[in-house]
Amino acid sequence: MTYILAIDQGTTSTRSIVFDADLTVVGSDQREFPQHFPRSGWVEHDPGDLWDTTVATMKGAVEKAGIDVSAIAGIGITNQRETTVVWDRETGEPVHRAIVWQDRRTAGYCRDLKAAGHEDMVTDRTGLLLDPYFSGTKLRWILEEGARDRADQLAFGTVDTWLIWNLTGGTAHVTDATNACRTMMYNIHDGTWDREVCRLLDVPMSMLAEVKDCAADFGTTDVLGPRIPILGVAGDQQAATMGQACFSKGMLKSTYGTGCFALLNTGDTPVRSTNRLLGTVAYQLDGKPTYALEGAIFVAGAVVQWLRDGLGVIESAAQTQTLAEEADDGQQVYLVPAFTGLGAPHWDADARGAMFGLTRGTGPAEMARAALESVGYQTRDLLEAMRSDVPDLGNAVLRVDGGMAASDWAMQFLSDILDAPVDRPAVLETTALGAGWLAGMRAGVCPDMTTFAQRWQADRRFAPAMDGDRRDRLYAGWQDAVRRTMTG
Incomplete structure (x- = not known):
């Protein structure tokens, strides 16, 4: 058994990937689902x-890989975090x-x-802020909407x-530390569900899952026929942190998917941010947590989807780079994509998107450039906050991944506005890679942490090339646009 099946259940689609023992992709399948x-x-x-697309992509990936199911040594799962599901234990x-x-x-x-x-x-207990982003208040809302009287029957x-509940036929009600720590109900210092926070939210602890390491035995599944163990689990951003081999204190990665999430490895000690960043578990292996400081941007790749599906100014995401290159340099348009509020470090749930600097000459090219630039500006907001919390961070190399990282234009602007090097890995799908590595390491078919980190390779390094005065002027304009957008 020399193959690993990784399930990457994301916000807009589910993907399954078959890796070999060298963590090379040999087959994959992806399905979108309605929002x-x-x-x-x-x-x-x-x-x-979520369940149906998971099963369909698992089967599709194995079929495309052309392997026998019996050759799969284990399954790794990575997933959109904080999204909240409540179900009946008896009926499922x-x-x-x-x-x-x-x-x-x-x-x-x-x-x-x-x-x-x-x-x-x-914050002292969970590392998180009181924000609707996290699972705890979502769970309370579901209970208040008519489920509280039967909470003892619910999971x-x-x-x-x-x-995992569905894969194991309802025999395993489990999670891992990286997902648990995003619920706002998990004490990241004690490594347990926090009774006082649960009491505050009026959440029965009987509804909560058993918390395990990221590499552990999560049960077995027979949905593909022969039973396969589930051996690795991590929330998507933590899985990407491992896929990027950010195992040393001070290493930094940012993933550009629907949103953008930057994680800074802070070692065996959680950092209490003074800039409204989040303390979180980066990964937990052999019972020992490694912590991270995280900044979350709610809208990154989703802003390109908005240009395509909402405004109809592009037909495909790839067009944004061409349009950005054609944009009028004499216009400086700022798009603050607060479609669902502003995340770190602002945390304004009531802010909504806005565009500034429009003229009669503004068209699709300028809007596309503003959309791509918004991701760079928001990332700088996060890194400025991180540098304040961790003064010796300096201009650390940023490892990037996710769909938007494929855009040379966006990554060069990112490096320019950060005034820091940006490394794009040879494997962009680091989220699934991280989940696959966890399961493969646990199964004994993939390399250990040290060897895995040594094998990490960059596809390209983007170095800052923007004049300092221009950088400062552009960023000051962005900060002014954000101030005008905020409700507080």
């Missing part, structure tokens, strides 16, 4: 769609659509908790837990 927006700021998924039926990490419906409740003085306690899970 549901019942109200402004609300985002939902049908849990059945969800009691509500999954509430997605982008959803802002509990913003008012979070404000009430802050006003009552609870945020410091929550809660992030997407990894929901998939």
